[in-house]
Amino acid sequence: MSVEYTTRDGVAILALHNPPVNGLNLASRQALVELLECANEDAQIKAIVVTGDAQAFSGGADIREFNTPLVSQEPTLPSVIAAFEQSHKPTVAAIDGLALGGGLELALGMNHRVASANAKIGLPEVKLGILPGAGGTQRLPRAAGLEIALNMIVSGAPVRAKELANTRLFDRVVDGDVVAAAVALAAEKARGGELPRIRDWKVEHPNAEGFLGFARMQAQALSARYPAPLKCVDAIAAAVKLPFDQGLSVERESFGLLLLSPQSQALRHGFFSQRAAAKIADIGAEVALREIQRVGVIGAGTMGGGITMNFLNVGIPVTLLEVKQDALDRGLATIRKNYENSAKKGKLTAQQVEQRMALITPVLTYDALQDADLLIEAVYEDFAAKQAVFEQLDKVAKRGAILASNTSTLDVNRIAATTARPHDVLGMHFFSPANVMSLLEVVRGSATAKDVLATVMALAKKIGKTAVVSGVCDGFIGNRMIEQYGRQAGFLLDEGALPAQVDRAAEVFGFAMGPFRMSDLAGNDIGWAVRKRRASERPDMIYSKTADKLCELGRFGQKTGKGWYDYRPGERNARPSPEVDAMIENHSAELGVTRRKISDEEIVERLVYALINEGAHILEDGIAAKASDIDVVYLTGYGFPAWQGGPMFYADRVGLYNVLAAMRRYAKGYQGAAWKPAPLLVRLAESGETFNR
Numbered sequence: 001m002s003v004e005y006t007t008r009d010g011v012a013i014l015a016l017h018n019p020p021v022n023g024l025n026l027a028s029r030q031a032l033v034e035l036l037e038c039a040n041e042d043a044q045i046k047a048i049v050v051t052g053d054a055q056a057f058s059g060g061a062d063i064r065e066f067n068t069p070l071v072s073q074e075p076t077l078p079s080v081i082a083a084f085e086q087s088h089k090p091t092v093a094a095i096d097g098l099a100l101g102g103g104l105e106l107a108l109g110m111n112h113r114v115a116s117a118n119a120k121i122g123l124p125e126v127k128l129g130i131l132p133g134a135g136g137t138q139r140l141p142r143a144a145g146l147e148i149a150l151n152m153i154v155s156g157a158p159v160r161a162k163e164l165a166n167t168r169l170f171d172r173v174v175d176g177d178v179v180a181a182a183v184a185l186a187a188e189k190a191r192g193g194e195l196p197r198i199r200d201w202k203v204e205h206p207n208a209e210g211f212l213g214f215a216r217m218q219a220q221a222l223s224a225r226y227p228a229p230l231k232c233v234d235a236i237a238a239a240v241k242l243p244f245d246q247g248l249s250v251e252r253e254s255f256g257l258l259l260l261s262p263q264s265q266a267l268r269h270g271f272f273s274q275r276a277a278a279k280i281a282d283i284g285a286e287v288a289l290r291e292i293q294r295v296g297v298i299g300a301g302t303m304g305g306g307i308t309m310n311f312l313n314v315g316i317p318v319t320l321l322e323v324k325q326d327a328l329d330r331g332l333a334t335i336r337k338n339y340e341n342s343a344k345k346g347k348l349t350a351q352q353v354e355q356r357m358a359l360i361t362p363v364l365t366y367d368a369l370q371d372a373d374l375l376i377e378a379v380y381e382d383f384a385a386k387q388a389v390f391e392q393l394d395k396v397a398k399r400g401a402i403l404a405s406n407t408s409t410l411d412v413n414r415i416a417a418t419t420a421r422p423h424d425v426l427g428m429h430f431f432s433p434a435n436v437m438s439l440l441e442v443v444r445g446s447a448t449a450k451d452v453l454a455t456v457m458a459l460a461k462k463i464g465k466t467a468v469v470s471g472v473c474d475g476f477i478g479n480r481m482i483e484q485y486g487r488q489a490g491f492l493l494d495e496g497a498l499p500a501q502v503d504r505a506a507e508v509f510g511f512a513m514g515p516f517r518m519s520d521l522a523g524n525d526i527g528w529a530v531r532k533r534r535a536s537e538r539p540d541m542i543y544s545k546t547a548d549k550l551c552e553l554g555r556f557g558q559k560t561g562k563g564w565y566d567y568r569p570g571e572r573n574a575r576p577s578p579e580v581d582a583m584i585e586n587h588s589a590e591l592g593v594t595r596r597k598i599s600d601e602e603i604v605e606r607l608v609y610a611l612i613n614e615g616a617h618i619l620e621d622g623i624a625a626k627a628s629d630i631d632v633v634y635l636t637g638y639g640f641p642a643w644q645g646g647p648m649f650y651a652d653r654v655g656l657y658n659v660l661a662a663m664r665r666y667a668k669g670y671q672g673a674a675w676k677p678a679p680l681l682v683r684l685a686e687s688g689e690t691f692n693r
């Protein structure tokens, strides 16, 4: 039963029941309308309370119905809301947990609302490139006030009910039993009086015109990339200026247009792809998870420290091992400093800082790791160093403990083979800063046991990471692709572009940072080390020599005050460097290349198509199980613009035929040998198919 019907003191209670968040699927919508009618017809019933459970009043539309005809089958959500608005007995929403999107819109259709103080209230539709489509833009400004509603709708961020306690949105915000409070309110309202309807209220504001003008300007800046925020402002302006039903029509029309916009399609692809990434084809619910109560981290450097914080943040104790006391002290001090910075910003209390620090057990010897359920190695990127660590872990770790490496480039199967329990080994490739970045590549070795993989995927969710499974290969999914992107960036310099032009073109496309600014941030010496290795490992892999020349000048990036750009002390502003630009131009002359003007369009195509081609190889090799996993890696770890949907989605949109044709054109140009279209891309392009199905 998707809605349970009970009665208490002459009040009907309709409790949504559609786990996990009481999504408003067709069955729930039908049941709500039918049970409302029953309650209205039953002479014993004086009023109606609608509620959910402790987890959720309702999380809104049921995402399992997205992209199916069910979502638009009557009664649609607007019809359900209209039915409640027309009820002749008082209706009260009792909100606990969360009321998001359509869930909040449903509550806004009732006469009264009672919420528990910590309930999360929000209209997050803008994050999917749409706007609330069931009256949210019209009713929330009337109930919560123009400024609060606009901020909630344009940002999509939820707020706690207690922060809205002074608005007309809630009749009562309570700490105790929300249903009891709602039943009491309903009984009181049943004694008579008008039935208030938000649709009849006015949006009150001393200077609505001025405020909306300001909001429109801010949204316009965002809207250069995607139209939803500006449409939200327009719909809210309609709530201020137009009669309710006309405002609803403005909202409806924008909703329909936005739903079809390429940006919304891309954002929804990203949303569903993240969920899909957690599903692994050969691992079902029957695989029992191992219990992770204590984690051990080996190495308290940049990564080890950040990795540790992830577990402390969710209350999992960590034993942190270093070889020397001073390295251990430095690692602990950095963790403490990070937490204290959060405390300064008001994100943590001083007490929380101490609680988290107290969860660390700093140690210098391996026997202290005996009771850890998961051990994560984060020592230097050197096979012999890792081998020594894993041999030790193999000796001390308890049976069933999971052994993970944070290696960026080494062969996880080889690491696993240094132990007598390769089935317990896998890679956990965190990104820097590991306490901030949401992406985690979980590297499945050829021997990794299913329950080991499933346990780590579940744990990743618990610590707030977006986990994507990668097979074993050099660079895994993300870095293997970025290497090709970096190579094209270098060739573009040889041929005629300068770093600032390449970065600007990439940033206009929507990348958070162009390749050269990114490299200056990460450290140019990292790529230098990789290229030196490549010279013996992969002599076929040709690179522009400009990046090596840069490093020979000691220009390692922001950390040395100069890289592809110059940086003034204490500043992060990238200033074009005459020294570097001259070096690039001289290098072209040495190569005998006549520099030419390269269009921004060509720059973007070459960067993005290089990602796509390597992505196609990765899919074909089975390193990624599905194209959408690759998109998730790029959306969450590499600053690929969310409204472009990820490289593989973008390729599908451009059309694989067109992508292939461009690659074949580039193959005839400078360093054309780098453009060997992946066989999978050729096959799909020739048969008119797409990467994402």
Ligand code: NAD
Pocket (backbone or CB within 6 Å): 298, 299, 300, 301, 302, 303, 304, 321, 322, 323, 327, 378, 379, 380, 381, 382, 385, 388, 389, 406, 407, 408, 409, 429, 430, 431, 432
């Ligand atoms: P780092 O130099 O900052 O830290 C390494 C730490 O390990 C040092 O504190 C060192 O004292 C300690 N250590 C060395 N040998 C040890 C041993 N036998 N036992 C215990 N501790 C030992 O390096 P990092 O940047 O944190 O990198 C660590 C690992 O993470 C590497 O494999 C690297 O490839 C990987 N990684 C790094 C990044 C990054 O951006 N820095 C990103 C992803 C993965």
